[in-house]
Amino acid sequence: MDMQGKFIPRAQLDDWLAELAARFRVWTPRRAGQEDSGAVVYLPEARQPELNRKPTESAKRVIFPRSEPLLRFLRKPDPDQTGQKSLELQVPDADGPNLVFGLPPCDARGFLVLDPVYAGVKGQAGDSYYLRRRSQTVLIARACSRALTTCFCHWVGGSPSSTEGLDVLATEIQEGFLLQPLTPQGEEVLDSKLLLSAGKEQMEAAQSAWQAAEKTLGPGADMQGAQEALRALFDNAAFWQAEAASCLSCGVCTHLCPTCYCFNITDEAVGEKGVRLRSWDACMFSLYTQEASGHNPRQDKAARLKNRIGHKFSYYPELYQTRNACVGCGRCIKSCPSRLDIRAVLTKALALSRPAAGKPETTAPATVRPAAKPKVNKPATSKPVAAKPGAAKRGKEASHA
Amino acid sequence: MAVQEELKKIILGLLPQVDCVIGWGPGPDLLCASPYFMRRPEEVDNFLAGPMATQNTALYLPEYKGKKVALVVKGCDSRSVAQLLAEKLIAREEVRIIGFPCAGVADMGKIAARLAPHGEPGEAEKAVYGEKELRITMAGRELVLPLAEIKADKCLRCAHPNAVFSDHFAGEKAAGNDDEFKDLAALETMSLEDRFSFWEKEMSRCVRCYACRNACPLCVCRDHCVASSRDPHWLTQADGVSDKLLFQVTHALHLAGRCTGCGECQRACPAGIPVLLLKRALSRAVEGLFGHSAGLDPETRPPLLTFQVEERTIKEKAW
Numbered sequence: 001m002d003m004q005g006k007f008i009p010r011a012q013l014d015d016w017l018a019e020l021a022a023r024f025r026v027w028t029p030r031r032a033g034q035e036d037s038g039a040v041v042y043l044p045e046a047r048q049p050e051l052n053r054k055p056t057e058s059a060k061r062v063i064f065p066r067s068e069p070l071l072r073f074l075r076k077p078d079p080d081q082t083g084q085k086s087l088e089l090q091v092p093d094a095d096g097p098n099l100v101f102g103l104p105p106c107d108a109r110g111f112l113v114l115d116p117v118y119a120g121v122k123g124q125a126g127d128s129y130y131l132r133r134r135s136q137t138v139l140i141a142r143a144c145s146r147a148l149t150t151c152f153c154h155w156v157g158g159s160p161s162s163t164e165g166l167d168v169l170a171t172e173i174q175e176g177f178l179l180q181p182l183t184p185q186g187e188e189v190l191d192s193k194l195l196l197s198a199g200k201e202q203m204e205a206a207q208s209a210w211q212a213a214e215k216t217l218g219p220g221a222d223m224q225g226a227q228e229a230l231r232a233l234f235d236n237a238a239f240w241q242a243e244a245a246s247c248l249s250c251g252v253c254t255h256l257c258p259t260c261y262c263f264n265i266t267d268e269a270v271g272e273k274g275v276r277l278r279s280w281d282a283c284m285f286s287l288y289t290q291e292a293s294g295h296n297p298r299q300d301k302a303a304r305l306k307n308r309i310g311h312k313f314s315y316y317p318e319l320y321q322t323r324n325a326c327v328g329c330g331r332c333i334k335s336c337p338s339r340l341d342i343r344a345v346l347t348k349a350l351a352l353s354r355p356a357a358g359k360p361e362t363t364a365p366a367t368v369r370p371a372a373k374p375k376v377n378k379p380a381t382s383k384p385v386a387a388k389p390g391a392a393k394r395g396k397e398a399s400h401a
Numbered sequence: 402m403a404v405q406e407e408l409k410k411i412i413l414g415l416l417p418q419v420d421c422v423i424g425w426g427p428g429p430d431l432l433c434a435s436p437y438f439m440r441r442p443e444e445v446d447n448f449l450a451g452p453m454a455t456q457n458t459a460l461y462l463p464e465y466k467g468k469k470v471a472l473v474v475k476g477c478d479s480r481s482v483a484q485l486l487a488e489k490l491i492a493r494e495e496v497r498i499i500g501f502p503c504a505g506v507a508d509m510g511k512i513a514a515r516l517a518p519h520g521e522p523g524e525a526e527k528a529v530y531g532e533k534e535l536r537i538t539m540a541g542r543e544l545v546l547p548l549a550e551i552k553a554d555k556c557l558r559c560a561h562p563n564a565v566f567s568d569h570f571a572g573e574k575a576a577g578n579d580d581e582f583k584d585l586a587a588l589e590t591m592s593l594e595d596r597f598s599f600w601e602k603e604m605s606r607c608v609r610c611y612a613c614r615n616a617c618p619l620c621v622c623r624d625h626c627v628a629s630s631r632d633p634h635w636l637t638q639a640d641g642v643s644d645k646l647l648f649q650v651t652h653a654l655h656l657a658g659r660c661t662g663c664g665e666c667q668r669a670c671p672a673g674i675p676v677l678l679l680k681r682a683l684s685r686a687v688e689g690l691f692g693h694s695a696g697l698d699p700e701t702r703p704p705l706l707t708f709q710v711e712e713r714t715i716k717e718k719a720w
Contacts, residue, residue, distance in 0.1 A: 033606060033672070033674070034675060035514050036508065036510045036514050037510040037667075037673030037674070038510070038606075038672075038673040039606055039673045041606055041672070052521070053513075053517075053521045054521065056671055057671070057672075066608060066609070066640040067639055146524050146540075148523030148524060149430040149523050149524075149525070150429055150430070150523055151523075216524075245436070245438045246437075246438070246461075248615040248616055248669070250610055250611050250612040250616065250669070251611055252671050254610075255608040255609070255610040256610075256671055264638065266634070266637070266638045268634075268637040268639060277637070277638050277639060279609075279638035279639075280608075282610070285629065286623075286624040287624070287631075330523075333429050334429075334523060335671040337456065337615075337616050337669035338436055338456060339428040339433055339434070339435040341429040341435075344429075
């Protein structure tokens with residue numbers, strides 16, 4: 001059976017979110033902070049989502065929290081052995097199902113990059129903390145109506161209306177949203193009396209919205225050969241030093257990134273009680289590679305920038321035999337205090353690997369070409385129903401394992 | 402812009418004498434520049450000075466120890482250089498300072514707030530800074546934002562728009578304003594409980610990226626920060642406000658009498674947390690106690706880095 005598209009008037013959106021909040025922890029992008037500063041962040045609040053501005057952070061933390069307890073521990077005197085302590089371990093309670101409404105499609109694609117890492121490829125054990133949340137999180141993205149100057153999803157296979165990794169695609173049309181289910185879970189959350197059936201006219205309006213959004217994207221790029229180009233630059237310290245000159249070695253890029261997945265584990269104890277935490281780490285921090293001996297194989301910020309870009313476009317796709325570990329959301333450019341542009345670094349790396357392109361130091365017009373013919377989504381009604389897409393399955397699909 | 406062209410001439414003249422000249426160049430969009438490291442004459446063509454030149458160029462100086470560099474500085478940047486010199490963190494003979502009359506830099510948060518009804522700054526198809534206004538073209542429509550409305554708060558109260566010291570100066574010196582620490586008033590009228598909940602709310606957005614720390618030209622611990630120390634393990638990695646606020650308070654206290662108010666900590670914060678306020682409160686306290694403003698004189702030792710049996714401004718005997 002084809003899945004039926006729905007429509008919700010903007011005025012009814014909060015009612016529907018409130019209805020969903022009875023079954024899910026509903027996360028929405030919300031404006032927070034002072035008027036002249038602040039940010040758009042994902043909060044577990046099912047009301048008034050900020051849909052006119054791209055969220056400052058990615059939706060990553062809904063499934064992969066900034067910091068999460070892996071276990072709690074307690075040392076107690078051992079009744080059987082005087083003077084000895086016994087260790088009591090407790091796994092924290094699992095949280096319930098999540099639903100994210102209003103994330104941009106690139107944020108949803110970000111989870112497809114995280115999946116192979118945590119799903120356990122090639123027979124390895126999966127990460128139960130990640131997988132539990134992943135399988136219990138419904139993603140309802142809103143198609144972007146306009147690209148920002150920092151957006152480059154079309155460099156890495158995305159689009160403002162990409163449906164990849166989504167349960168529902170919402171497109172703003174006619175004072176409301178067209179809601180298209182893409183998975184059985186998506187269909188399930190659209191089963192509400194508050195939603196109206198969408199007609200042909202609304203489908204057409206959505207299609208023209210997608211086309212209009214595609215046109216706002218900047219020039220595309222031919223990423224062919226990026227893996228090899230970055231590998232060839234591995235020992236070119238001068239290249240990375242020049243590119244990293246303005247870098248602060250802070251964690252803005254990695255912490256706002258929808259695809260950065262590195263973590264640290266620390267035991268946080270007070271007296272005999274404590275918690276083992278897993279928290280985000282960043283390859284831009286010097287401690288990230290600090291070894292117990294005191295030696296640090298990545299001594300300077302140039303080596304760290306090389307790792308971040310190399311990992312995204314060379315080592316990760318090679319390791320997992322899959323997509324680039326970048327969805328082109330552009331947050332690392334937009335929020336970088338030095339406004340370091342990952343696109344410019346990639347363009348230069350590609351130009352250096354293509355001698356025919358001429359002068360390697362320029363922005364290499366030969367590698368930048370107009371955006372490919374816009375790929376526009378077909379209405380969801382023509383999409384086949386995916387069979388039971390659980391998180392592990394998504395992970396395996398993405399990893400080609 | 403006449404001053405920008407004059408600066409380019411000075412930079413070109415200095416290039417043969419230095420390893421590089423640090424200034425500002427084109428960023429990923431036209432609203433905000435990027436720090437720019439010039440080594441070849443042809444690179445000077447793209448040099449920018451103006452409201453888009455937000456970053457503090459002094460941040461990079463300690464990295465260039467042993468090399469000679471020239472630096473284009475706004476008034477606030479020059480105060481950071483003066484402070485680095487006062488603390489002997491850089492050598493005077495290794496830096497050449499190029500000053501100019503700064504008319505203030507743009508605040509991206511203010512631009513975003515004023516564009517909000519129409520879209521967000523990243524949607525601008527065109528952005529041109531004029532003498533008095535920023536012209537933005539968005540969805541085919543031109544929007545005019547007066548510079549006075551989008552200038553960073555630190556610029557509105559800036560007492561030193563010209564470099565406090567320089568080896569070269571382009572243009573005519575501009576007049577400064579009085580800094581009366583009015584930015585602290587709103588918080589200080591709050592009860593302690595309200596003030597604490599203000600910080601709890603603001604800090605809840607912190608992602609612990611430490612851009613505030615790394616953007617600070619006077620954060621000298623660099624890779625040996627209290628926030629990431631493993632032994633002793635001062636801060637937990639929990640995603641709670643108390644650890645985040647503890648770091649901010651540590652940072653602010655470490656900067657007492659040293660912070661020049663350049664505001665890079667706050668500008669760098671992706672979550673828009675007003676972390677400069679904490680340092681401002683301490684700057685005012687140090688001014689009151691010791692009559693000292695940081696970064697005005699490369700020769701003066703900061704009061705908390707020295708010791709006097711009897712402080713000039715603290716009359717203990719009169720207590």
